Amino acid sequence: MKAPAFDFVKAQSIHEVLELMKLHGDDAQLIAGGQTLLATLNMRLSEPQLLIDITQLTELKGISQQGTVLRIGALVTHTEIENSELIQQYAPLLSVAAPHIAHRAIRNLGTWGGSIAYGDPAAEWPACSLALDAIMIVQGPKGERRIPAAEFFVDLYTTALNDDELLIATEIPLAPQGQVFSFQELARRHGDYAVAGLAAVAQRNGNSLNDPRLVFFSVANIPVLAKQTQALINQKPLSSEVLVQAVKMVRSEIETSADITNSAETKTHLVGVLFERAIKQMSA
Ligand SMILES: Cc1cc2nc3c(=O)[nH]c(=O)nc-3n(C[C@H](O)[C@H](O)[C@H](O)COP(=O)(O)OP(=O)(O)OC[C@H]3O[C@@H](n4cnc5c(N)ncnc54)[C@H](O)[C@@H]3O)c2cc1C
Structure with missing residues (x-):
């Protein structure tokens, strides 16, 4: 199918984007890498009358260290x-997660902000950002x-962004000394969306993990922190x-839901499998 007709503006400033959003309301939609939006337009899942291209906004570009973030x-x-040395040094979880996103052509265009704003439960960046x-x-x-x-x-594809707001950037605390991490994803083929995944970080202390943050994705409507399990293993020798x-x-804490190919029971089973793999990797 082809996308319905729409007008297109290449915005030159955040101010212009906000003015256009105010003027056109629900009829306008932002476009960044277009790697999700163009597919939804072609399938006529959304029919905006105006696309506001934000790719010229320099304030939304670049990776930088700013103090402790x-x-x-x-x-x-x-x-x-994927290629950033700053990310490798200060948020290495993202470096290992990036190659799991789709394929090179999509990774070259798709953006951090587009993925976060879209809030796909199977996407890697929402889970990593929570971890x-x-x-x-x-x-x-x-x-x-x-x-x-x-x-x-x-909720499913729903974030705290209001209709008249755009995501500018994300701040991530610099990885502290001694941080260990694990990114586990099960997909049918490399580059496919995850059947189930886990983004995990912790502070390693001998055979124990301190302050673990374990985030499961593609198992429920949003990425979920395993709070009770984190508390159970925190600072405990991992016998x-x-x-x-x-x-x-x-497995009992994470409430899984089925997707079109996998049952909730399968996802619950995978939650345990990915968890065990991640804990063994981080404490080895
Ligand atoms: C075949 C295929 C496979 C894929 N596989 C994966 C995968 O395995 N994992 C994964 O995570 N993703 C996957 N994707 C999606 C890809 O990562 C997208 O790039 C990403 O989800 C959206 O980024 P984008 O820049 O392309 O956003 P766009 O498509 O331009 O926009 C997506 C949505 O976000 C909104 N938006 C964009 N930027 C902003 C902003 N700054 N502020 C507010 N709203 C904004 C848009 O209005 C739109 O609603 C896949 C895509 C394709 C086509």
């Missing part, structure tokens, strides 16, 4: 993240808002008994 502009592409305790910086007519990742993903108990707990 790493700032990732909304327009930073998946490939830029890394990121802050989303959004701009709207009333100014800037800073929204923790834990409050940003609200095989503790691991067995934790696998049981994580």
Whole structure:
């Protein structure tokens, strides 16, 4: 199918974007890399009358270290993240997660901000941002808002972004010394969306993990933190008994839902499998 007819504006400033959004309301939609939006237009899942191209906005570009945080502009592409030395040094979880996103051509165009704003439950960046305790910086007519990742993903394809706001950047605390991480994803073929995934970080202390953050994705409507299981394993020597108990707990804690090809039971099983793999990797 072909996309319906629409008007197109290449915005030159955030101010212009906000004015256009105010003027056109629901009839306007932002376009960044277009790697999700163009498919939804072609399938006529959405029919905006105006596309506002934000790719010229320099404020939304680049990766930089700013004091104790790493700032990732909304327009930073998946490939830029994959290749960034700053990311490798200060948020290495993202470096290992990036190659799991689609294929090179899509990673060259698709953006961090597009993925975060779209809020696909099977996408890698929402889960990683929650694991890394990121802050989303959004701009709207009333100014800037800073929204923790834990409050940003609200429901299936629904985020805390208001219709008249855009995502500008994300701030991620710099990985502390001794941080260990694991990114686990099960997909039918490399580059496919995940059947189930886990983005995990912790502080390693001998055979224990301190302050683990375990985020499962593609198992429910939004990425989910395994809070009870985190508390169970926190600072505890990871004996095989503790691991067995934790696998049981994580499977009962994470409420999975089916997708079009996999049942909730399959996802619950995979939650335990990915958890065990991640814990073994981080504590080895
Ligand atoms: C075949 C295929 C396979 C894919 N596989 C994966 C995968 O495995 N994992 C994965 O995570 N993704 C996957 N994707 C999606 C890809 O990562 C997209 O690039 C990403 O989801 C959206 O980024 P984008 O820049 O292309 O956004 P766009 O398509 O331009 O926009 C997506 C949505 O976000 C909104 N938006 C964009 N930028 C902003 C902003 N700054 N502020 C507010 N709203 C904004 C748009 O209005 C639109 O609603 C796949 C895509 C394709 C086509």
